[in-house]
Amino acid sequence: MARRLLAEVRERTGALHGFVRLEALSRQELEASAAPGIALPAGAHWNHLSMPKPLASIDPSLLEETEISFGVPFVSGGQAGRSHPTIVSSALEASGRRIGMLFVELGRARAGDHNTLEAIEMLAASGAQAIAYRRLGQRLETQRCLRATAEETLRETHNAMIKHQQVGRMGDFRYNTRTGESFGSLECYKLFGYDPTLAEIDFGEWTSKIVPEDRQRIIDTLADCVSRGAPLKFEYRIELDGQIKYIACEGALDVDHVGDPTYYGVLTDVTERRRYEERLSAAQHELATAVRLASLGELAASIIHEVSQPITAIRLGAASALRWLDAPGGEKEVRASLKRMSEETARAASVIGGLRALARSSVTQLAEIDIIEAVREALTLIEGRASRERVSVATSFDKAAIPVCADRVQIQQVVVNLANNALDAMLRNGEHARQLHIACFKPDASHFGMSFADTGPGFTVDNPERLFDPLYSTKAEGMGLGLAICRKIVHAHQGEIVARANEPRGAIFEFTMPLMENAGVDLPRVR
Structure with missing residues (x-):
């Protein structure tokens, strides 16, 4: 747009040199010739067609270029036959806001021509509008792209959240402590078998899903947490399609929520984990039993052999005592046999008692x-x-x-x-x-x-x-x-x-x- 403006200015006015700057320039900067390409040579003078207003904010990324020019600026004594020019400036304004400046170098003949100056002002006004419209279009296109990107990111985030909830067998929820109503994500509704079109779930509808053995405990626990504003952390069982599910609830009070006190949190199906834990517990119990029985079995072989020895000794001692009873003067031998029998009996009793203790208690x-x-x-x-x-x-x-x-x-x-x-x-x-x-x-x-x-x-x-x-x-x-x-x-x-x-x-x-x-x-x- 700026190049088209300069081309029309050159064609309509016969300007020797033109320059457009789409950025901030104070009047002091103009007077001090701070901008490259618009230096005021000796003998030249300014002709401000319009007083510039405060520059509208410009996003450089929306502009192809911020400085555009044509021709060669006058340099004192540098161009033969070129008289001292007049520099004409005009603010580029659109909707009451300045968006840049137009500078035109005119020869003496053109500088005093009213039609030429009027043409420059008209071209500056129309050019400013065209540049503003172009800039607006660029800004709208950028915003459209940003919005499309944001919407795509939002869709990807939402889809990822759904997939994460599906993989984790979980769903998020919000619970209004005043009304007792709650609502959650689609995956949360799936956990309980709710109609996904339901806007909210009534407190009674939720508690009816909890198995009777857990229901009152959960109601009391929830009431206690709400009364104290404490985090929610509990597990309970629900019955769905004749199957028992284990649900873990974790949540916290939403302190930033405006309105009724509300909890937000996550419900997770931990049924599979609980089943694994039950099987692991059963396996550990079976292993403990196997270890105990194996220990008993390892001892049993030795114990059976060793118990048989005192029993044999008791039997032989009894037979010997009976024989000595029939013999005159055999009381001493009988007493010795009975003593050995008593010792062997105590030994057998000790072995059997130890085995009984091992079998009855770990x-x-x-x-x-x-x-x-x-x-x-x-x-x-x-x-x-x-x-x-x-x-x-x-x-x-x-x-x-x-x-x-x-x-x-x-x-x-x-x-x-x-x-x-x-x-x-x-x-x-x-x-x-x-x-x-x-x-x-x-x-x-x-x-x-x-x-x-x-x-x-x-x-x-x-x-x-x-x-x-x-x-x-x-x-x-x-x-x-x-x-x-x-x-x-x-x-x-x-x-x-x-x-x-x-x-x-x-x-x-x-x-x-x-x-x-x-x-x-x-x-x-x-x-």
Whole structure:
């Protein structure tokens, strides 16, 4: 538009030089010749056709150019035969606002021509209108593009929100605490099976979806949160099409909302998560039961064998006592037989009592015990097997009583499991010696420790901690529960259990646990 204006000015007025500037120029700037291309040469003079008004704001990005000119400006003494010109300026105004300035260099003949000056003013006015219309069109087009971009962004955001809600099985809602009415997103309505065309959901309609067992609890919880302005965070069940759904609600009071107190928040279908949690809980319970039964099974074989020994001894002692009763002067032998029978009966009762305690309760029953005595009793359960399998069992704990606070049956279970593991390992020894060394040690002043060192093939696991994982076993026929049981028991006693390689062959399993205060135990210090 500016170029067209200059072309018409040149054609109508025969101007030597013209210049349009579409930006701010104060009168002082004009007089000081601050703008390039409009310097006032010596001998030239200004002719202001119109006093410029304050410049309207111009967005340079909407203009192709801000300075346009034609011809060559006069330079004093620079152009032969060119007399001193007159610089004519005219404000470019549209709708009462200045949008720029037009400068025209006229020769002396044209400068005083009234028609020429009138033509310049007319062209400046029409040109200003054309430039303003062009600028308005550009601005409208820019706004249209911006609006189209904003609408597209809004659509993409809305579609993304819907997809996110679909993936997350959730929907957003708003709840009016005064009317009890609420409304939500399409996905929120889908969760409850509502008609998506409903504008609002009545409080009674919402609570009717909640299962009777949860309904009053949720109504009371919601009322309490509303009364305190507290955040909403609760779960409940709804029934939809004969199926139970678990819904998690999280929301907060909209403090910026004008009008009735209103909550906004998110409802999430957590049914699948709850089902997984229920299955996980059931699996954990089954695993705990399996671990407990497996522990019982591992002990049962040894216990059956060992219980049969005192029963056999009782039977033989009874037969011997009966024979001595028939013999004159046999009272001493009868008394000795009855004493052995009593001891064997107590031994069998102790084994059976421990088994009953293990079967009936998995709770650790702590009491002050002599751990050396408990260990000795437990080792009697593996003596027969060790003898049959030609395993040399050596112990290093010929000490006085060592008091600890522990569950006697569970500690004995750990001892039997670790000893049986060692015997199992040495079944594959071939011609190698079969030796099991069981020793007590003192890792520090407040703990007691026991180690089981065998001469079996050892283990090849890079991380020995894996040996204590449930269902992990290095034996083809193993269930992988024995060591897991041991670790569980030792941890319940605030202790630790570790495994390491034995040199030159085999494995060592050690467990430690706290001593009772002021135990005064003198044991070898190791590691």
